[in-house]
Structure formats: structure tokens, C-alpha cells
Amino acid sequence: MSAIRSRPAWSTVTFPKTAWRLVRSEAVKLWSLIATRGVLLTLFLVPIVLGAIRVLPVPVFTDEVIERDSTPILFESIALSALPMAFIAAVVGIIAVGSEYVDDVLSGSLAAVPRRAALILAKVVPAAALTFFVSVFGASAAAWIAFVTLDSRGYLAASLFETAMLVASVAAGCALFAILGVAAAAVSRSTVMAVLIVLSLVFLVSRLVLVIAGEAGLQLVEWLPSSALQAMTTHGPAEAIVTDMAPASSLSPSQGSIALLVFALGALGLSIVTFSRRRVHRVIGVRRAPQFFPLERRMRALPLRSTFAGVIRSEALKARSAPSVRWLLLLSLLANVLLAVQWAGLTTPEQQQPDPVRAWDLEYLTFDQSNRAIIAGIALTHLLIAGVGAIIATSDFATGAIRPALAAVPNRARLVLAKVFVAAAATFIVSAASLITAAPLVVVVLQHQGYNASLTDPVIGLSILRGSLVLVLTAAIGSGLGFIVRSASGTLLTLAATFIVFPYVLSWLQEPTRRTPFVWFANISQLFPDPIEAAGLHHPSTSYQILDTENRLHFGSELDLPVLLVWATATVLIGWLGLRRRGV
Amino acid sequence: MIEFRNLTKRFGAKLALDNLSFTAVPGHVTGFLGPNGSGKTTTMRILLGLEFATSGVALIDGEPYGQITNPLFKVGALLDARNAHPGRSGFDHLRALALTHGISNDRVEFVLEEVGLSGVASRRVGGYSLGMRQRLGIAASMLGDPAVYVFDEPVNGLDPDGVIWFRELVTSFAAEGKTVLLSSHLISEVALTADHVIIVGRGTVIADSQLSELARVHGAERVIVRSEQAHELVKPLEAAGASIAADGGALIVEGLTAAEVGAQVARLGIPLSELRTHIESLEDTYRQLTDSSVEYRTGSYR
Numbered sequence: 001m002s003a004i005r006s007r008p009a010w011s012t013v014t015f016p017k018t019a020w021r022l023v024r025s026e027a028v029k030l031w032s033l034i035a036t037r038g039v040l041l042t043l044f045l046v047p048i049v050l051g052a053i054r055v056l057p058v059p060v061f062t063d064e065v066i067e068r069d070s071t072p073i074l075f076e077s078i079a080l081s082a083l084p085m086a087f088i089a090a091v092v093g094i095i096a097v098g099s100e101y102v103d104d105v106l107s108g109s110l111a112a113v114p115r116r117a118a119l120i121l122a123k124v125v126p127a128a129a130l131t132f133f134v135s136v137f138g139a140s141a142a143a144w145i146a147f148v149t150l151d152s153r154g155y156l157a158a159s160l161f162e163t164a165m166l167v168a169s170v171a172a173g174c175a176l177f178a179i180l181g182v183a184a185a186a187v188s189r190s191t192v193m194a195v196l197i198v199l200s201l202v203f204l205v206s207r208l209v210l211v212i213a214g215e216a217g218l219q220l221v222e223w224l225p226s227s228a229l230q231a232m233t234t235h236g237p238a239e240a241i242v243t244d245m246a247p248a249s250s251l252s253p254s255q256g257s258i259a260l261l262v263f264a265l266g267a268l269g270l271s272i273v274t275f276s277r278r279r280v281h282r283v284i285g286v287r288r289a290p291q292f293f294p295l296e297r298r299m300r301a302l303p304l305r306s307t308f309a310g311v312i313r314s315e316a317l318k319a320r321s322a323p324s325v326r327w328l329l330l331l332s333l334l335a336n337v338l339l340a341v342q343w344a345g346l347t348t349p350e351q352q353q354p355d356p357v358r359a360w361d362l363e364y365l366t367f368d369q370s371n372r373a374i375i376a377g378i379a380l381t382h383l384l385i386a387g388v389g390a391i392i393a394t395s396d397f398a399t400g401a402i403r404p405a406l407a408a409v410p411n412r413a414r415l416v417l418a419k420v421f422v423a424a425a426a427t428f429i430v431s432a433a434s435l436i437t438a439a440p441l442v443v444v445v446l447q448h449q450g451y452n453a454s455l456t457d458p459v460i461g462l463s464i465l466r467g468s469l470v471l472v473l474t475a476a477i478g479s480g481l482g483f484i485v486r487s488a489s490g491t492l493l494t495l496a497a498t499f500i501v502f503p504y505v506l507s508w509l510q511e512p513t514r515r516t517p518f519v520w521f522a523n524i525s526q527l528f529p530d531p532i533e534a535a536g537l538h539h540p541s542t543s544y545q546i547l548d549t550e551n552r553l554h555f556g557s558e559l560d561l562p563v564l565l566v567w568a569t570a571t572v573l574i575g576w577l578g579l580r581r582r583g584v
Numbered sequence: 585m586i587e588f589r590n591l592t593k594r595f596g597a598k599l600a601l602d603n604l605s606f607t608a609v610p611g612h613v614t615g616f617l618g619p620n621g622s623g624k625t626t627t628m629r630i631l632l633g634l635e636f637a638t639s640g641v642a643l644i645d646g647e648p649y650g651q652i653t654n655p656l657f658k659v660g661a662l663l664d665a666r667n668a669h670p671g672r673s674g675f676d677h678l679r680a681l682a683l684t685h686g687i688s689n690d691r692v693e694f695v696l697e698e699v700g701l702s703g704v705a706s707r708r709v710g711g712y713s714l715g716m717r718q719r720l721g722i723a724a725s726m727l728g729d730p731a732v733y734v735f736d737e738p739v740n741g742l743d744p745d746g747v748i749w750f751r752e753l754v755t756s757f758a759a760e761g762k763t764v765l766l767s768s769h770l771i772s773e774v775a776l777t778a779d780h781v782i783i784v785g786r787g788t789v790i791a792d793s794q795l796s797e798l799a800r801v802h803g804a805e806r807v808i809v810r811s812e813q814a815h816e817l818v819k820p821l822e823a824a825g826a827s828i829a830a831d832g833g834a835l836i837v838e839g840l841t842a843a844e845v846g847a848q849v850a851r852l853g854i855p856l857s858e859l860r861t862h863i864e865s866l867e868d869t870y871r872q873l874t875d876s877s878v879e880y881r882t883g884s885y886r
Binding site: 099102115279 | 652659661686
């Protein structure tokens with residue numbers, strides 16, 4: 001087989017072209033998926049919608065006394081979308097690599113491109129380029145809408161160059177997040193894990209670092225992706241778009257860009273190393289699979305007909321035999337205990353209150369701190385637990401096993417309820433066990449820190465119960481959404497988008513849109529569930545207005561749990577209706 | 585040429601391949617047979633660099649797969665019908681593969697035509713039947729017009745027309761001097777397509793020979809002698825090195841060819857009513873050979 005033999009006439013093989021060919025191949029692979037196009041369309045529309053909501057309520061100025069600068073409002077309307085856009089861009093990166101994990105696609109790709117590093121690097125280019133250009137278009141469109149709106153209302157135009165720079169930095173942030181998405185998916189073996197990594201990286205790591213490292217963590221947090229993105233897209237004189245997820249960053253836009261660039265490239269490098277060394281196939285039979293049969297035998301024999309108990313047992317067996325469920329539950333268990341202890345040791349009463357601490361203050365601080373410490377882990381575990389619910393509900397859809405499952409249990413309601421029950425029960429056992437384990441540790445640490453904590457305090461028991469209940473409801477939401485979305489990673493993305501990204505952005509919009517009809521769009525933010533807040537115990541608050549005089553909606557913390565309950569019921573109900581009506 | 589030299593692969597405690605060696609030469613279709621779990625797919629995955637051997641090497645024209653500069657021009661592989669993403673159209677799947685080697689869209693259309701998928705090329709692979717996906721995989725393997733083909737269970741899900749088409753395709757590859765390694769558990773298919781057979785069991789080669797010689801080499805050839813005076817033949821034939829079993833009026837002779845038996849009989853002057861060679865089918869040989877090495881045995885039904 002000479003070199004000439006392997007170069008047929010219809011090919012053009014020259015070495016410098018190799019890289020470009022790989023990139024084109026990956027571009028075709030990425031663009032040919034409908035999911036990519038849908039996500040890119042969303043990436044284009046999100047800045048336009050959010051920017052319009054920010055800018056349309058701006059009042060008209062008829063007085064000619066003061067000439068108003070449009071720059072802060074214009075910049076805010078662009079920068080507002082940076083985080084949601086970056087998140088969506090990361091999804092494009094996840095799709096680029098995650099689509100290889102469907103069926104046995106990766107084997108086929110590696111047979112054509114045996115150099116794995118080249119495969120991943122070739123994926124980075126179209127993912128980053130597509131997200132960059134689409135976000136340039138989206139952010140430019142948002143900027144144009146903001147410009148004409150502000151112009152018509154008597155504001156002075158902002159500098160075109162500075163606006164272009166902001167648009168470019170938003171787009172660059174999106175491209176870097178797309179690279180992060182590629183890295184996350186290359187590191188993990190499945191799309192679900194990739195989504196969990198990106199979610200924790202973008203939304204949870206900042207919180208975790210603050211919990212674990214306390215004040216010292218603040219400096220560290222600034223260099224993490226979400227804060228770096230915020231710094232990168234905060235161009236004066238506009239204020240930073242501060243969300244609950246991370247404090248306002250003190251970095252300059254260029255420092256933020258460098259931080260994000262270094263982080264993305266570092267993550268990419270690490271992921272390529274991992275990806276290159278990994279097995280393509282998960283191997284069956286490396287270790288003996290855990291044997292559940294002895295346990296089954298100990299259970300009471302079931303009557304020889306289809307019963308609900310039998311369906312539950314069957315679903316429980318399916319759930320237990322999924323490694324991802326076991327891993328996520330184990331991680332939740334560890335996170336709940338470790339983060340609780342970490343939180344408890346973080347502060348002393350004196351640090352919390354600069355004034356001299358009196359007996360009443362100490363009692364109040366102890367109550368607050370005991371509750372917060374025990375539920376500290378929920379900041380992380382609620383996503384893991386939602387993942388458990390999602391995997392239990394969707395695993396049958398992913399493999400096509402839903403058909404035999406429905407053949408055995410034709411009653412849709414039974415199947416849905418059994419899956420939700422198994423997800424909820426597993427979650428309850430794990431969360432109750434972890435919080436009960438955490439409680440005595442938390443009390444000991446709190447006492448050491450100078451709090452007046454005691455294990456017999458009702459707040460301990462209430463926190464455990466409420467924390468477990470919140471996680472159970474989260475699992476139910478995860479599985480309910482799972483029945484609607486029918487893919488575990490899709491469910492997690494939906495969860496993140498509707499629970500984290502948009503509520504924060506929308507609640508930020510309540511302020512600039514107050515007193516205008518647009519505030520009702522921003523008010524939607526109050527209707528989203530927040531497991532972290534819902535787990536907190538609060539002293540009955542003094543009376544407040546649910547709807548204030550400026551039409552802003554406020555749901556107090558006591559409404560968080562009912563909202564969560566409504567969501568759990570509604571998602572499961574819609575999931576069941578969907579399964580009844582749609583084919584599988 | 586495909587070469588496996590002392591290939592050993594361990595998955596934890598499980599020994600998947602145990603010192604496996606064989607060669608598939610150009611101009612021949614090499615059939616690769618073995619029970620489920622005997623290591624066929626693992627062998628092929630190692631050949632394509634998708635799995636790494638614990639020891640030993642798998643070479644294509646003397647090179648490991650990872651060192652081939654333009655693999656699609658050298659090796660065409662169909663490993664699994666699920667190599668194509670269900671969300672992509674068949675055409676896009678092939679185009680993405682083709683682009684990695686600078687292969688033109690004309691060639692993509694040509695191979696689609698060749699496997700009979702032109703009409704559905706723009707439809708998403710998710711809607712394809714198993715047979716259509718196999719055809720798409722075969723098309724992918726033909727993209728670079730390679731000299732070495734590796735097919736893992738290629739006729740799974742193909743309709744009878746497809747099976748015949750594939751048989752002719754593979755035979756024509758061999759006639760053009762290409763190397764074809766074809767794994768299957770459809771013995772009859774291998775018997776019709778391959779001219780050289782490798783049988784593996786529990787990760788080792790238990791038979792490696794020309795299809796025509798397989799039966800004789802592995803003692804599956806017997807001579808049946810029928811005569812009124814059959815009992816008089818037993819001692820002389822045993823003395824000549826045969827092992828003999830009686831079956832009614834006939835003797836089943838193992839270890840001698842029909843010509844040798846005939847010569848003996850002629851010397852003794854015994855009239856025969858029948859002298860014939862019985863060659864077991866590939867299926868019988870296969871069952872006899874793999875009997876002790878079946879990984880997943882069917883339980884007796886109670």
C-alpha cells in the first residue's frame with residue numbers, strides 16, 4: 001500500500017489542511033443537530049428580549065434642562081444578558097462533545113480521527129465561533145433596540161466604540177463559556193455529568209467557596225467563571241449586574257477576561273488529558289455488579305399479579321442498579337454532612353454582630369446559625385437530588401426501555417407515581433440520614449464557636465425535617481420535569497434555566513421596570529421555586545405587602561415551601577398527562 | 585494485512601483476550617467466529633485503537649491504527665450500527681466523516697448510492713431501521729476506498745437482498761486484493777462468504793485455517809464404510825491408525841481418508857456396499873470446537 005495508493009483522485013490530502021478539515025467536519029457535526037440550532041436561536045433571542053425589557057420602560061424626558069447620558073442604561077441592557085447567554089453558550093459546547101456519547105458515536109468518530117486531542121480541539125473551534133457570532137448578532141440587536149429607544153426618549157447617545165467593545169466582551173465571554181462546556185463534557189462520560197459540572201461551576205462553586213473558605217474565599221471567588229464574566233461585561237459607568245450567586249466583582253474588565261480565558265483554557269487542557277487517557281466504552285464486568293437478590297429474598301413475597309407495590313419494587317430495582325443514581329446520592333450524603341460542619345465552624349456570634357452580644361441576641365443567632373448550618377449542603381445537593389429525580393424518570397426513555405416498561409405496566413399513572421415515589425423515598429432516606437448525622441456534629445462545632453446550641457433544641461429537628469422535605473420535593477420536580485423533557489441532561493438544563501438563571505435576571509429587572517406594565521414580566525421571578533430559601537426557618541416576619549405600590553410582587557420566605565410544593569405537584573401532573581397523550 | 589500478535593486484554597479480573605494471534609491476508613475474506621463474549625468485538629476495538637491491549641499488538645500493514653496518517657484511506661470499519669448520531673441525517677453523518685480526510689461530497693453521494701440509501705440520505709438516522717443503519721455503516725467504511733476492511737456483525741438486520749448484496753460486495757473486495765476481516769455469529773453466512781476462518785473461544789484462537797480444510801484439520805471428517813463383513817475390517821483399520829465406531833451395519837472411521845480406507849479394503853478383498861466421506865458442516869465443527877468455551881450458556885428450561 002504505497003502513499004499514492006492511499007490518495008485517491010477525489011481527495012486533496014496535504015498536511016496543513018488537516019486541522020482545517022477536522023474543524024469543518026466538526027462544524028458539520030455540530031450544525032447538523034437540531035438541538036444546536038435551537039440553542040443558538042435561544043442565544044440570539046435572549047439578549048433581545050431581556051434588553052428590551054430593561055430599556056422599554058425608561059421614561060420619556062421632555063424637560064430640556066438636563067441632558068441625560070444613555071450609557072449606563074444601554075450598557076446594563078446588554079450586560080444583563082451576559083450570564084444567561086454564557087450559560088446557553090456552554091450548552092452548545094456540551095452538545096458538541098456530548099453528542100459523541102449518544103449510542104456508540106464516539107467509536108465511529110475516533111476511527112476516523114484516532115488522535116483524541118485533535119478531536120476535542122477541533123470541536124472547540126466551531127462551538128466557540130458559532131456562539132461568538134450568534135451572541136455578537138444578539139447583543140448588537142439588543143444594543144440597537146436600546147439605542148433607538150433611548151434616542152427617542154431624549155437621551156444622549158453612547159459612544160459607538162465603547163458599545164462595540166461591550167458587545168464584543170459579552171460575545172467573547174460566551175465563546176469562553178462554550179469552551180468550558182466542551183471541557184466539562186470531555187471530562188465527563190455523559191451529558192448529564194457535563195451539565196452538572198457546568199451548573200456547579202457557574203452557579204454553585206462561588207457559594208461553596210464562600211461556605212468553605214469564608215472571607216478568604218471572596219478573593220478566590222472573583223477569579224471563578226461567573227464572577228470573571230461579570231467583571232468582563234461590567235463597563236463603566238454602568239453598575240455590575242449583581243445576582244445572589246456571586247458578589248460584585250472588584251476586577252477590571254480586562255482582568256476578568258484574562259481570568260476567564262485562563263480558566264477556560266486550563267479546563268480545556270485538563271479535559272483533553274483526561275479524555276485522551278480514557279476508555280471509549282464503559283466496560284461491563286470489571287467488578288462484580290452488586291447483588292441485590294439476597295435483599296429481595298428477605299422481602300415479603302408479593303401476590304402473583306400486577307400490584308402497585310410490585311411496580312414500586314421494580315422501579316426501585318431499576319434506580320438502585322443505575323450507577324449514576326448511587327453516585328449522586330452518595331455525593332449528596334457527603335455534601336450535606338461536610339458543608340453543614342463547615343458552615344457551623346465559619347463564624348462566631350461576635351463576628352456576626354458587631355455590638356455586644358446579649359442573651360437574646362445569642363439565642364437568635366444560635367437559632368439562625370443552627371438552621372443555616374444544617375441546611376448548608378442544600379445549596380449544592382438540591383441540584384444533585386434534582387438530577388437523581390431526572391435520571392430515575394428519564395433512564396427508561398434514554399434507552400428505549402420505556403416500551404417494555406409500559407408493556408408491563410400499561411397504567412401510566414402507576415408508572416409515573418412509582419418512579420416519583422422511588423425518587424422521593426431514596427431522597428428522603430439519604431437526606432434525613434445525612435442531616436441527622438450532621439446535626440450532632442453541627443451542635444458540637446457551634447458550641448465550640450460560642451453559640452448556645454443544643455441537640456434538643458426544636459430548631460434542630462425542624463431543620464432536619466424541613467431540609468429533607470425540601471429535597472424530597474426537589475426530587476419530585478426533577479422527575480416530573482424528566483417526564484416532560486424525557487432526557488436527563490435536558491431536564492437539568494431546564495431546571496437550571498428556570499430555577500437559577502431567569503429568576504435572578506428577572507428579579508433584578510423588577511427594580512428598573514417598577515411602575516410600568518413590564519414589571520409583571522419581572523414579577524414572574526417570584527413564582528419560581530428556590531429550594532435553598534425554602535429550606536430556611538424564619539421567625540414569622542412582620543407584615544409586608546405582597547404587591548407593593550410600584551406593582552412589584554414579593555413572595556416572602558414563608559411562601560417558598562408552598563411554591564415548591566405547587567411546582568412538584570404541577571410538574572408530576574403535567575408529566576403524567578404528557579405520558580398519557582404522547583407516544584413513546 | 586491485519587496482524588494480531590499475542591494480544592492479551594484484561595478487564596480487571598476478567599481475562600477478555602488470552603494471547604490471541606492470527607493474521608488476515610489480502611485477497612481473502614477472513615471470517616471471525618466465536619460465541620458471545622468470546623472477545624471478537626474487543627479484538628476489533630483494539631485493532632481500531634479504541635481499546636488498549638494489556639500486552640501484544642494489533643497491526644494494519646505493520647502499523648498500529650493510531651500511527652496511520654489517514655486512517656479512512658487505509659481501513660474501513662463498521663463496528664456498530666449505532667456509530668451514527670440519531671439526530672443527524674445520513675448524509676451529514678457521512679459528510680462529517682468525509683471532511684476529516686478531505687473526501688468530496690461526490691464520493692459521499694457515490695457510496696450512498698452504492699449501499700442503496702440515496703433516497704433516505706436526508707432523513708435523520710434516528711428514523712432508520714437497523715438494516716438501514718448497517719448500510720450507512722458500510723457506506724462509511726467505503727468512504728476512503730481503503731485496502732483493509734473490518735466488519736463487526738455486518739449482516740445484522742439486513743434483509744435477504746441486503747445479505748446477498750453484502751456477500752457479493754465483500755467477495756468483490758477480496759477479488760480486488762483487499763483484506764477483509766468479518767466477524768459474525770451467523771455461521772452459515774461466514775461459510776458462504778469467508779474463505780479463511782478464525783474461531784475464538786474465551787479469548788484464544790481455537791481454530792485458524794482455510795474453510796475447506798477446517799473440517800479435516802479438526803477431525804470433523806469421517807469415512808463411512810458399509811459392508812456385510814464390516815466386523816472383519818475393524819482390526820486392520822485400527823492397525824492403520826484409525827479410530828472406529830460401529831453404527832448398525834456401518835463403520836464410522838476417523839483418522840484415515842477414504843482413499844486410505846479403500847486401499848486397505850482392496851488389499852483384504854472385502855466387498856463394500858458403501859464408501860463415502862462425511863464432512864461435518866461448519867456449524868457442527870464450530871459447535872464441537874466451541875463447546876468447552878461458551879461464556880454464556882443457555883440454561884435448561886425448567
